[in-house]
Amino acid sequence: MTTTATETGLDELDAILARARSAFDVARHASDEERAGWIERVAADVDAAVDELVAVADEETHLGPVRLRGEVARTTGQLRLFARVVREGSYLEVIVDHADASATPPRPDLRRMLVPLGPVAVYAASNFPFAFSVLGGDTASALAVGCPVVVKAHPGHPRLSRRTAEIATTALREAGAPEGYLALVEGYDAGIALIEHPLVAAASFTGSVAGGRALFDRAAARPDPIPFFGELGSVNPVVVTPAADSARGAELAAGLAASFTSGFGQFCTKPGVVFVPPASTIERELAEAPLEAGRGPLLTDSILRGYLAGTRRLVGVPDVDVVAGGLGEGPEAAPLVVAVDAPTAAEHAGELLEEVFGPVTLLVRYRDGAELASTLERIRGSLTATVHAEPEDDVRELVDRLTRLAGRVLFSGWPTGVAVTWAQHHGGPWPSTTSQHTSVGTTAARRFQRPVVYQDAPAAVLPAALREDNPLGIPRRVDGVLEIPGV
């Protein structure tokens, strides 16, 4: 099979957006039950095609069938979770304030809910060819709330993107969704034209800081700026206390090795900077660790080039020690563990404390809390921050510091692996994300909605969610008090 490069022309893009706009007019009037049914049908049809899809994905990404099969399950599970979210109804954030003629000034009847924004541009990532691509969390959350989606395919897996889109558009059509509710565009120029297209109401992106920043800037520079939900770059600091290193350094070294080489280090939550005590068991164990599982082909040539440049940047800083692995050459990335003392890391933060995408991690040796704190100050916003401590450690101040730095603070685990649940938050201060919203978990739906309030509206024009008798049976706040039907 050969891959034919395809570039979506600008006239074709206009036609795709026109169809998306028409689809929006249908979808925003569809019931929650209808939209839930559409995406559940997509999930079912993708699951049914898992063998075919995983085969294509493995050819294009080299991520291996076991990982890819799990990723399909996660992706279809995510679609089904968003179906549950819209049926539950809280995602509409309904608030009803009854009129109060006795107030000064008299208060009107006000009924607020969220409505979908309009067609959403989704820029797919390379490292999760299912879960952050054509049918990833961005697409699932947008389709669930009534927003048509135009996916910009990642050039790293073009055939998989097309096949996934075919299965999904067929499933949507057969389930009764409007024509154009999901579409795929390809090519650099189409991607630029998409973010600037007048009919696009919002955009989401997962990828590099450089790519995300370029799209963010264009979204902000539009005559009508649109929301841009970008997930860019993250070093995901880990802090190991001396007590934890003493108690279970070998176990932590094995856990770290598995985490930073997982998916050949191509996870946005890869632990990239690990604070350890001097002369740690972790460092000693890593020097002997079998890292060969982390050697492999990266997703694209440009990621490989970036990895080689990034690892050279790290080892080029004076006093950086190579603990394990080495600089790779050729088509496969070699795993690498480097180490440096905290003062050097702080001094060379620009070279050392920035993300290098691929199977590398940097150990930062800190002698005391002051060195730890001042080096953490130099780390920019991250998706995650991890603590490995023992019960006798007082980590409250550390946790407070990490909470300012990251959107997920985790304990005694590793940041790779992001559960898709109600409480999940996958986001953090710049540059890890551009917004105050998550890209994983049910609250991701909030990104593609805006509030509307109806004042003194006749019952005949009110959406069902706002009617006095609450026909949808959804949770609402009424006159300041939360009400859950049936409770």
Added chain:
Amino acid sequence: MTTTATETGLDELDAILARARSAFDVARHASDEERAGWIERVAADVDAAVDELVAVADEETHLGPVRLRGEVARTTGQLRLFARVVREGSYLEVIVDHADASATPPRPDLRRMLVPLGPVAVYAASNFPFAFSVLGGDTASALAVGCPVVVKAHPGHPRLSRRTAEIATTALREAGAPEGYLALVEGYDAGIALIEHPLVAAASFTGSVAGGRALFDRAAARPDPIPFFGELGSVNPVVVTPAADSARGAELAAGLAASFTSGFGQFCTKPGVVFVPPASTIERELAEAPLEAGRGPLLTDSILRGYLAGTRRLVGVPDVDVVAGGLGEGPEAAPLVVAVDAPTAAEHAGELLEEVFGPVTLLVRYRDGAELASTLERIRGSLTATVHAEPEDDVRELVDRLTRLAGRVLFSGWPTGVAVTWAQHHGGPWPSTTSQHTSVGTTAARRFQRPVVYQDAPAAVLPAALREDNPLGIPRRVDGVLEIPGV
């Protein structure tokens, strides 16, 4: 009394932000009860100083003591409402997912809440010297959730700004809030430096499209872009059906006259474009209406200049008729009603369908639903849209159209007057606002927070809101199900 122009120097700005940053470290650890107490104390002290404040405000804004006294009550009521919001606790959006070892892959324990962003820059408006100024809704919502505020004073009321800030900072100090939790800066250069300051975590703005766009662009161009919550410009379309005009044209004309001249037309929700049938009672009645209450001094010389230029732009379009009033000269703005046929309005949308701040409204005569729809298509995003119809009118399609255009759709009323309640939404598509959040009402608190999730955290490090026994007694979603304590 003379007004001394004051410019905050850049060194002073640095010192103010450093204090705000320190205050943040205290405030984000304060309890909801403590923060509620701080802003309630501010409300009490402002109420106690109402006579003095209203006198200064009237000298600087000419808005009159009755309106200004009402605005003080609204402002302190708003502070008290946000105190209730933080005590109620839903604003933290707590979600708890317990660990599930049986899931594939096993799920960790995840506990999510919102945390404050950091110091917020608030750009005050001129037209509400209390409710959208130093202690307006932006300040109240930020202080309530734990964000220090640095207000950029509006030059239209410098003495009032300083006196309000003095009263508030004294009240905060006496109530136990950290030094620097609220500060005031003045001057154009300080305003620019503020939006670009590394310690500012978010900004809010109420004012013109040009001013808001300039600040939005700077916020987006930062090395670390920050959220910018701007309320810019809005024409607030009103649609009167033929049946409503027949049934109560005279009453509607009186209501419109009162609304568009209220505050000398200097409301962001002023009805600026009113769709009426041809040969309407409304137009005939307005020609005779007493509009003199709308004649008066505008807030600033620059607003007066903008009003004169804007009204000249309107009457300069061919086939625009002057229905009532006229072009003013000198220091007072003259109220003005103009009218045009819908096709001309659509053709000259750039001149006619843009906001003119001040006591002017444009009647657009539409002959049928098609003319109405095609002209509405040319109106940009608005804070409000209003329908005046009779029970026999089927307005569902119209309401759908207006919902796409505006954040508040109201019936049988006028858009000036924005109730501060739980359900209120004051926002809309660009250019009325830059974001998907409100600047009035309790959900405004969401703007200055970001989510954080704790994974497998020991109980000792969890914030009270996330502990298993829910010691704060706040509403939470647990394992996907909303729980309200005591219900």
